[in-house]
Amino acid sequence: MTTSxxxxxxxxxxxxxxxxxxxDHVQGITLLQKLAWTLSDAKHDYNRVEVxxxxxxxxxxxxxxxxxxxxxxxxxxxxxxxxxxxxxxxGDISGQFLSKLGCSYVLVGHSERRTIHNESDEVLxxxxxxxxxxxxxxVLCVGEGLEIRQAGTHVEHTLAQLRAGVDGLTDEQAxxxxxxxxPVWAIGTGEVAGPEDAQEMCAAIRAELAxxxxxxxxxxxxLLYGGSVKAxxxxxxxxxxxxxxxxxxxxxxDPAEFANIVRFESHLVTD
Ligand SMILES: O=C(CO)COP(=O)(O)O
Numbered sequence: 001m002t003t004s005x006x007x008x009x010x011x012x013x014x015x016x017x018x019x020x021x022x023x024d025h026v027q028g029i030t031l032l033q034k035l036a037w038t039l040s041d042a043k044h045d046y047n048r049v050e051v052x053x054x055x056x057x058x059x060x061x062x063x064x065x066x067x068x069x070x071x072x073x074x075x076x077x078x079x080x081x082x083x084x085x086x087x088x089x090x091g092d093i094s095g096q097f098l099s100k101l102g103c104s105y106v107l108v109g110h111s112e113r114r115t116i117h118n119e120s121d122e123v124l125x126x127x128x129x130x131x132x133x134x135x136x137x138x139v140l141c142v143g144e145g146l147e148i149r150q151a152g153t154h155v156e157h158t159l160a161q162l163r164a165g166v167d168g169l170t171d172e173q174a175x176x177x178x179x180x181x182x183p184v185w186a187i188g189t190g191e192v193a194g195p196e197d198a199q200e201m202c203a204a205i206r207a208e209l210a211x212x213x214x215x216x217x218x219x220x221x222x223l224l225y226g227g228s229v230k231a232x233x234x235x236x237x238x239x240x241x242x243x244x245x246x247x248x249x250x251x252x253x254d255p256a257e258f259a260n261i262v263r264f265e266s267h268l269v270t271d
Pocket of ligand 1: 018110182186187188189190226227228229247248249250251
């Protein structure tokens with residue numbers, strides 16, 4: 001199976017922008033509006049390539065209002081959620097609240113949550129389950145740091161994170177799940193894992209899902225790559241047969257650049 005401009009993807013490509021802790025609620029609306037206009041001018045077909053943004057929590061109500069009011073096809077999600085549903089958890093956000101705000105997705109276990117907030121595999125597994133409980137699709141982030149990459153144990157390390165994250169899921173949930181491979185050494189550094197590295201890991205993740213669940217599940221789960229993705233490398237990374245999408249940080253804050261990443265297929269034609 002090869003990717004091509006004819007759209008013979010097995011799974012629907014998914015291009016997501018993680019805004020991280022950037023864009024207040026006013027700036028966020030402007031960014032989303034510009035993105036929607038740029039994609040509309042380019043006649044982007046959302047049925048071909050799904051587009052998602054992950055704004056800070058404080059932006060979500062505004063994003064919902066804009067998406068509903070302008071009938072945008074862009075979907076959105078939270079950058080984290082609590083493993084609990086409600087109660088005395090100061091500062092945390094329930095999946096229930098995200099669901100109520102129309103979030104389709106939620107990031108779980110981004111490397112910045114794992115490292116800065118010390119989120120363990122057990123907690124992240126509980127967050128994945130919490131997301132499903134509230135009918136928000138989790139995007140489980142996995143990936144190795146530089147030392148592990150240099151030691152050559154990156155596949156093992158990443159698959160261990162995957163196994164812990166998906167523990168106890170049903171086949172149906174595993175098929176719906178999105179997994180994002182983000183090598184920590186490639187995040188915000190300008191270092192991009194080569195397209196072959198992205199494909200190698202995504203193939204390993206898919207093979208592991210087949211073992212943990214079954215082939216039909218593994219064939220459905222969408223796998224993303226993230227780490228210094230730009231418009232000029234998006235098409236090459238997406239050419240990997242197991243790579244179904246991109247999780248974009250810095251470049252998603254520039255609407256023109258992000259729109260060009262969304263339109264990676266047009267680069268396949270012209271490059
Ligand atoms: O962490 C990322 C997306 O979640 C990647 O960030 P950059 O695209 O800025 O490297």
